[in-house]
Amino acid sequence: MRFTRLFTGPAKKAWAVFDDRTGLGQVLSHQLSHPVPNTTGWVGWSYAIGSAVLVAFILQVVTGVVLATAYVPSTEDAYDSLMYITDQATLGSFLRGLHNYGAWAMIIFIGLHVIQTYLVGAYKFPREANWLSGAVLLLLTLVLAFTGQLLRWDQTAYWSTYVLAAQVERTPIIGDRLADLALAGDTVGGATLTRFYAIHVFFVPALVFMFIGFHLWLVLHTGVSEPPQAGRPVDPKTYRAWYQKYLERNGVPFWPDAAWRDVVLGVGMVAAVAALAIIVGPPELENPPDPTVLQAYPRPDWYFLWIFAALAVVPPALEDLVILGAPAIFGALLVFLPFFANKGERSPKRRPWAIAIVMIAVIMVGTLYVAGERAPWSPYVDQPQLPVEVVAAPEKRALVAQGAQFYYQKGCQACHRMGNWGGLYGPNLTNVHERLSHEQIVISIINGRGGGMPAYAGNLTQQQVNAIVAFLEAEKVQRGEGEPPRDAGEVGAQAED
Ligand code: HEC
Structure with a gap:
């Protein structure tokens, strides 16, 4: 892609001078026109999911920075400042909506991205590091979602943080310290809010920026994985040379041949998020947390609801095992996958167990989600308080x-x-x-x-x-x-x- 083509007249001249002095135009146009496998149909669209996660993250950064100009992270003022943002600040309600549904979008698309790259075996040679950095990004996204929830500082936020912290506490040996570290003390209070705020707005986003940079660099470095074909296994000895030839035969420049789908999906996603923010609006703030209010309803946002449900349905004797074991097993699988399975068939047609694993995971989460939605173990919401x-x-x-x-x-x-x-x-x-x-x-x-x-x-x-x-x-x-x-x-x- 030649940027000079975008400009005419004096702007063209100005661009030429800028490019000459900075060299940025050349770097960009080189990267944008790098060859990628030519894909069509839904396979082509599946390649745009990763970009959608990136777009969602950028949306979160932009809306988050603006929200941070009015939000006060202190127990006395957090709730009021959110009320102010929602009811009085210009476009405040819209912004909160964008940030909320942006988080949904980021979680949904990162989930899809993990499933898609897993199904087509994109974690195999030479893209193991892509997968590992992606696993880190998945974890960071979940931390962002969880810490963000507490910043609402209402009943639900407060109690769901409480319940999860109680689970963290069960980790053998370091549980107490871990919970202490997360909550900045042994109860959810002012120090917790400050800590979650710092994690949510400084620490984790900085890490996400770093890892996204690394992740994208790797995509450029190793090239986008080609659509898998049954009977064409990955052999680390020959793969790179083969991939070069493959691109020479089947490659198209990323911009515009493939990138238009990224643009359409990204813009469509932002439009959907904006529509939800306008039509449905931001999540309603419940009452501020108050320990004397009996109708505390400890339920997290939907993306964590299934975890709560899981905690509630396992028999007490197995609870520690499930609470600590399940995340440990899931994390270990994510991390070790590219180490023990980085060769061989990539096509899901030859990896039926990969399809089975995804289906089992989706059914399990779905069932738990439904269970969480109708949770009989959750307190009933509309009860009057006992004076x-x-x-x-x-x-x-x-x-x-x-x-x-x-x-x-x-x-x-x-x-x-x-x-x-x-x-x-x-x-x-x-x-x-x-x-x-x-x-x-x-x-x-x-x-x-x-x-x-x-x-x-x-x-x-x-x-x-x-x-x-x-x-x-x-x-x-x-x-x-x-x-x-x-x-x-x-x-x-x-x-x-
Ligand atoms: C992690 C969940 C959990 C928390 C938190 C918890 N309990 Fe319990 N509690 C239990 C379970 C389970 C039992 C039943 C144990 C058994 O099988 O004897 C129990 C039993 C009891 C009993 C005996 C009741 C009976 O009928 O035998 C009392 C009293 C009690 N809890 C009070 C409290 C108080 C007060 C708190 C808060 C300071 C508290 N519990 C926090 C799970 C919990």
Whole structure:
């Protein structure tokens, strides 16, 4: 591609001088016209998915930088500053929408990109490093999505961070430190928000820039993989020479012969994101996090929902294994794949297990996603809050109210039900004082219980334990008294609407 053709008159002259002094035009035109395999139809489109991820990332950087001019990363102001951005700032709501659906797009397209490159064996020789740097980019994208969620600083954001941190804590040996490092302390608070903010806007994006640069360099260096053909295995000894010849025969310049699809897909994606931002709008901010509010509804954004569902459906005995094992196995597979399978057939027709693995993964995530959507273990959203007045006698209210706070701060409701709120993983604690003596309750909390109840000894002061126990022992008079308790199935049905 000759850039001079884009200009006429004085602009052409100016460009010529600029190019002469900087040499940028030549470099660019050389890269843009590098030969790529000639592809058509849906195969051609599949080659544009990677560019779409890049476009989504750029969109995130641009919208993120603008949002950062008004967002205040402090517990007092984060929520209000987002309300301000949404309701008052010029185009603020649109920007939040762009950033939100841009994140969706980035996750969807990076997922598709991984599936597509895996299916056609693009990770094989000599593109192993492309795959590995892509695996890093996948991880970084997930970290961005997760940390971004907390910045909303509303109930959902707060509690889902809590629950995931509790999972991280289970990593053997370093779990506590890891959770400490992530949360900047042992609870989700102001320091956590600052830390997540720094990770979300400085640290991870800088790494993403680096790795995208590396990833793109590798694409130029090794050349885009040719569409695979059954019966044409990759042999590292002959592949490069063969690929050169292949390009001489079948190559077309990247711009414009192949790149028009990248442009169309990228522009289409941005248009879809903008349409969603305008029509559907940014995610509604729920109430700011407040430990005394009982209807905490710890559900992450959809792209993490299936992980939550997985955590909830595995039997407690296997939980540690699944929580730690599954990501470890998945990560190891991603990393080791190009080391032990970098030769041989690339065509999915000769690699039926590759198709099977993708199908199993998609079905599994899909099923868990649906399960997460109707989660009977999630608390029911529209319940009124239990005011302290109805749960305790006047002289005990202060202690009970404190206890309620600690109960939520320490994440008890993630596993336990109180009234109709909270998780179903542990036993319902509504009337626990009718089953257990005062001492038994205290000991359960401090020492934990074998069946998955963590020991809180190091995590609660005596005063906090007293308050929590007072809260647990308080007589709970619920609004809507006389209603039979909901069973799990019924709650599940309600959670759907
Ligand atoms: C990770 C999930 C989880 C968290 C968080 C959790 N628990 Fe538990 N808890 C359990 C499980 C599971 C059991 C049942 C253990 C067993 O099989 O005996 C249990 C049992 C109990 C019991 C005994 C109840 C009974 O009927 O036997 C009490 C009391 C209790 N938890 C209080 C708390 C308090 C208070 C907190 C917060 C400080 C808390 N739990 C946090 C999972 C959890």
